Amino acid sequence: MSDLDPPSGPRADRRAELAAGLAEVERRIAEACRAAGRPRAELTLIAVTKTYPASDVRLLAGLGVADVGENRDQEAAAKAAECADLALTWHFIGQVQTNKARSVVAYADLVHGVDRPRLVAALSRAAVAAGREVGCLVQVDLDQRADRPDRGGARPAEVPALAEALAAAPGLRLRGVMAVAPLGEDPAAAFARLADVAQAVQKEHPGADVISAGMSGDLAQAIANGATHLRVGTALLGRRKPFVR
Numbered sequence: 001m002s003d004l005d006p007p008s009g010p011r012a013d014r015r016a017e018l019a020a021g022l023a024e025v026e027r028r029i030a031e032a033c034r035a036a037g038r039p040r041a042e043l044t045l046i047a048v049t050k051t052y053p054a055s056d057v058r059l060l061a062g063l064g065v066a067d068v069g070e071n072r073d074q075e076a077a078a079k080a081a082e083c084a085d086l087a088l089t090w091h092f093i094g095q096v097q098t099n100k101a102r103s104v105v106a107y108a109d110l111v112h113g114v115d116r117p118r119l120v121a122a123l124s125r126a127a128v129a130a131g132r133e134v135g136c137l138v139q140v141d142l143d144q145r146a147d148r149p150d151r152g153g154a155r156p157a158e159v160p161a162l163a164e165a166l167a168a169a170p171g172l173r174l175r176g177v178m179a180v181a182p183l184g185e186d187p188a189a190a191f192a193r194l195a196d197v198a199q200a201v202q203k204e205h206p207g208a209d210v211i212s213a214g215m216s217g218d219l220a221q222a223i224a225n226g227a228t229h230l231r232v233g234t235a236l237l238g239r240r241k242p243f244v245r
């Protein structure tokens, strides 16, 4: 049996599940685009495949998904290697430890979580050593609470300097900004602040037009506030098993 044969058995069942998830996500995207008066073509859907096997990545690719997101280096590196024959764009959406920079730049096309100068330096060195140009997004911390948990991200006031550092770093290309909506706040309000931060970055760096925002629960609010990239896991692939370290 070749890869081109239609899958059968459990693989066919999983393919049908993923196709249904994708259809429902596309329906929600279309609805939000209509409401916002935006064309679907402005949006890139990233399938967040963390905790799911490479076989799911393969099935999603067969369903037309071109962008995949992962948040843990070891898992991502293995999956990217298993799927090296597929024409996929790989997004690293987790927090990057500086000692993982070398590994991450080997497979990631776009790193979403750049939030400190030391990481810019580590990614730049690694990208140059690998002979690659890696796209980067400044991760913005939208949480305004004094006692906010540290979920990564630069404060909005720190973003211009980080953007400047990325734009100047050899081997890296500043592509825009990324954020996760803070817990306990209307995501639309948070994404509106992200749009302001993105606009300020774009004013200085016209090519940096990516706004990575919106997940399974808040993709409509992200689309209404200018998102260009959606990171969707649960709604496509199902609820993840709790991650055990």
Ligand SMILES: *Cc1c(COP(=O)(O)O)cnc(C)c1O
Pocket (backbone or CB within 6 Å): 048, 050, 071, 093, 094, 180, 215, 216, 217, 231, 232, 233, 234, 235
């Ligand atoms: C896991 C993850 C997602 C996907 O979240 P879902 O709610 O499953 O869609 C998006 N962004 C980041 C940064 C993630 O870690």
